[in-house]
Amino acid sequence: MSDTDKPLDPSDEKRLKTRGSGMGKDYIPFICIQDLSSSGESIRIPGHTTGRAHHLLSGIELGAFIIFDWNPQTRDIREQFPIPVSDTLTICQQLGIKHPQLRGKLKVVTTDLLIDFNSGRKMALAVKPVSTLSDERTIEKLQIEKTYWEGCGVEWKLFTDREISxxxxxxxxxxxxxxxxxxxxxxxxxxxxxxxxxxxxxxxxxxxxxxxxxxxxxxxxxxxxxxxxxxxxxxxxxxxxxxxxxxxxxxxxxxxxxxxxxxxxxxxxx
Incomplete structure (x- = not known):
């Protein structure tokens, strides 16, 4: 069965009905910390820019978030932002890689942080530890994000634990x-x-x-x-x-x- 014929993961399908849309204080991230079986480094922190609580899944995400939340040119920060599955399926076909999935069901690809600036510019940020960048599958997933956002005319950047001292x-x-x-x-x-x-x-x-x-x-x-x-x-x-x-x-x-x-x-x- 090709990836295009596979169903979407039921939990992701349910989340898409209420999450991943809106702006500012009305935005609800596609993944919230209570969805995780182990909280690990995840943290829920109030946002100065948005006036809502943000769900950050690692200490590196926290580092990236507080940089932009302090920047007076930042207008909005949306974390765990979902990319349409129809687009990621097409991108995976073009790149010749397997679409992210779990037990034979497609998973939604998310971008860690989507930043809107007062100037109207946007930036999509993938936040990853340097230690994971030698993993081929991690690189493939990053390529999916990069291809999608650049196709939308949005700047895409990689943020690692080396970017903030x-x-x-x-x-x-x-x-x-x-x-x-x-x-x-x-x-x-x-x-x-x-x-x-x-x-x-x-x-x-x-x-x-x-x-x-x-x-x-x-x-x-x-x-x-x-x-x-x-x-x-x-x-x-x-x-x-x-x-x-x-x-x-x-x-x-x-x-x-x-x-x-x-x-x-x-x-x-x-």
Missing amino acids: KPMKENLLWLRPALHDAPEQTVIDREEVKSLLERLSEYAGLTATRICARLDDQYGVEPGSHLQTLRYGIARHLITAPIQTSYHDWKCSELQQTSQAITSVGAYAN
Whole structure:
């Protein structure tokens, strides 16, 4: 029996009725973490860009997600996005490879992250560990995705565990709480950020996090106040920082006030 004559996996057929469509807060991923027999590294995390919970299936997906969720040019992020089976069947025939299936039933091919930018540009991202890229079947599945998205005129890229450093991931996770202000919280404005940077400028070669603690004592404010302003300022792109270096090591001289929002946070957001 050829792949075109095989039925679709019943669980995938059921999911397609309610998942994998919509935009923003209304989108439901084709695969949710509760669908997995073992959660592993999977995580459910609130999205700043979309205002909904995102279902990420690995630590590498989390790394890719937080890069784009912090980018002010990102308009939407859709994870575990399904590709129409009719298209993937045609692509597999063209490439001469076997369509993904389980126990003789066709499986829907998904793209890990589909990013929409404010400019109207889209990017499809396949997220994989470098260690899996020597596997022939993994490469074949990636080729299916690549062929589909390029045929749609959408840029397709591969994101591996080499694309985000451990310090950068740590920094972006540290910044995330400042992206989700509770309604009752006082919003830190640009003038507070400016005042903080003026105070830090007097300690150019010293570590910013330590100086923030010293400034709390000096100005008689609640412990953590200056660090909170620093975190908020960087999270909201009011302050530029060496994001590839651990925030514990940032020098006061490396922190600068921005005149406008940063347009990208890495090669994958350019």
